[in-house]
Amino acid sequence: xxxxxxxxxxxxxxxxSADIEASALISTDGLIISSALTPGMDEDRxxxxxxxxxxxxxxxxxxxxxxxxxxxxxSGAQGHVLIIHAGSDAVLCTIASKQIKLGLLFxxxxxxxxxxxxxxx
Amino acid sequence: xxxxSKDPNIQTFWHVCGxxxxxxxxxxxxxxxxxxxxxxxxxxxxxxxxADAQTAPLIEGRVEQLKRTHAVWLESLFSGxxxxxxxxxxxQIGEVHVRAKIPPTFVAASMSFLRGxxxxxLAANIxxxxxxxxxxxTLLRLFDLCQxxxxxSYDGTLSDGLMNNLGISPALLAxxxxxxxxxxxxxx
Ligand code: HEM
Numbered sequence: 001x002x003x004x005x006x007x008x009x010x011x012x013x014x015x016x017s018a019d020i021e022a023s024a025l026i027s028t029d030g031l032i033i034s035s036a037l038t039p040g041m042d043e044d045r046x047x048x049x050x051x052x053x054x055x056x057x058x059x060x061x062x063x064x065x066x067x068x069x070x071x072x073x074x075s076g077a078q079g080h081v082l083i084i085h086a087g088s089d090a091v092l093c094t095i096a097s098k099q100i101k102l103g104l105l106f107x108x109x110x111x112x113x114x115x116x117x118x119x120x121x
Numbered sequence: 122x123x124x125x126s127k128d129p130n131i132q133t134f135w136h137v138c139g140x141x142x143x144x145x146x147x148x149x150x151x152x153x154x155x156x157x158x159x160x161x162x163x164x165x166x167x168x169x170x171x172a173d174a175q176t177a178p179l180i181e182g183r184v185e186q187l188k189r190t191h192a193v194w195l196e197s198l199f200s201g202x203x204x205x206x207x208x209x210x211x212x213q214i215g216e217v218h219v220r221a222k223i224p225p226t227f228v229a230a231s232m233s234f235l236r237g238x239x240x241x242x243l244a245a246n247i248x249x250x251x252x253x254x255x256x257x258x259t260l261l262r263l264f265d266l267c268q269x270x271x272x273x274s275y276d277g278t279l280s281d282g283l284m285n286n287l288g289i290s291p292a293l294l295a296x297x298x299x300x301x302x303x304x305x306x307x308x309x
Contacts, residue, residue, distance in 0.1 A: 028293070029290065029292040029293050029296060030292075030293045030296035030297065030300075031296065044300050045300050047296075048293070048296045048297045048300045049297075051293050051296070052287070052289060052293060052297060055287060055288035055289050055290070055293065056287050056288055056289075058288050059287060059288035
């Protein structure tokens with residue numbers, strides 16, 4: 001039931017924009033909670049790496065006195081990966097193409113993270 | 122035997138290896154018979170390290186001092202105290218060996234030496250066969266626990282080490298370690 005609701009949040013997030021290619025909700029320990037990834041993406045490896053990125057981002061933000069972490073953004077030639085908290089124990093990872101408007105990505109991902117947080121509570 | 126660690130990996134090690142409160146009394150019961158034999162065992166251990174081309178240079182010039190610290194460590198296994206201080210001490214020993222650039226394989230080989238030597242020593246010196254057998258089981262568990270704790274110093278998993286700087290929890294580290302290597306093109 002809870003899994004279905006989270007899956008729906010992810011598919012809605014992906015469906016909301018043609019430029020959002022995939023998304024996943026991951027525990028801060030690096031385990032997949034639910035994912036809507038594209039074929040060829042390794043769920044296990046992505047979940048561990050994303051949780052590690054978030055941990056490192058948190059540590060860096062704290063070390064440099066930037067307050068609690070809001071997001072980690074990775075940009076490559078082909079697009080972006082946005083990592084944000086969904087509550088204290090989970091992380092939402094959104095994978096988008098280069099064409100996406102970043103404002104839109106932030107809004108959509110934040111909304112999805114909020115919805116997932118409410119379900120995980 | 123009370124476990125006093127919040128680290129989930131140590132907790133699981135403890136539960137699966139089967140250390141429990143009887144182990145304290147088992148080793149305490151044979152302590153009197155074994156402590157006098159520790160110097161001879163320590164001598165044999167350092168003779169072995171001194172006879173190997175790779176380990177000999179690492180202990181050269183400090184054998185007497187090392188024998189003393191090693192004997193104190195062996196005695197601590199019979200102390201009946203295996204709580205937070207015991208765990209911290211093993212981690213500290215690991216850090217000392219990392220700093221002294223002792224490869225972890227040599228520590229593993231040394232533990233193996235002790236695992237091999239102890240059954241005969243216990244059998245020959247403890248009158249009650251059942252006590253000797255039980256003490257061996259407990260000692261083998263403790264050797265493994267010590268080796269696990271010492272080994273962790275080598276891969277930077279100590280709470281105040283690299284992983285702590287990166288903000289990686291023990292559970293996430295275990296995940297990163299087991300998720301598997303990405304196959305490289307051209308590799309089998
Ligand atoms: C069963 C495996 C071993 C145990 C339990 C053990 C135990 C110890 C202990 C308790 C200390 C003192 C730590 C401290 O100062 O707080 C120590 C130091 C040391 N050990 Fe070991 N040891 C083991 C294997 C080895 C091996 C295989 C070597 C080398 C071939 C070695 C070389 C040294 C050296 C060089 C030091 C001194 C380091 C320093 O003070 O700079 N140890 N060991």
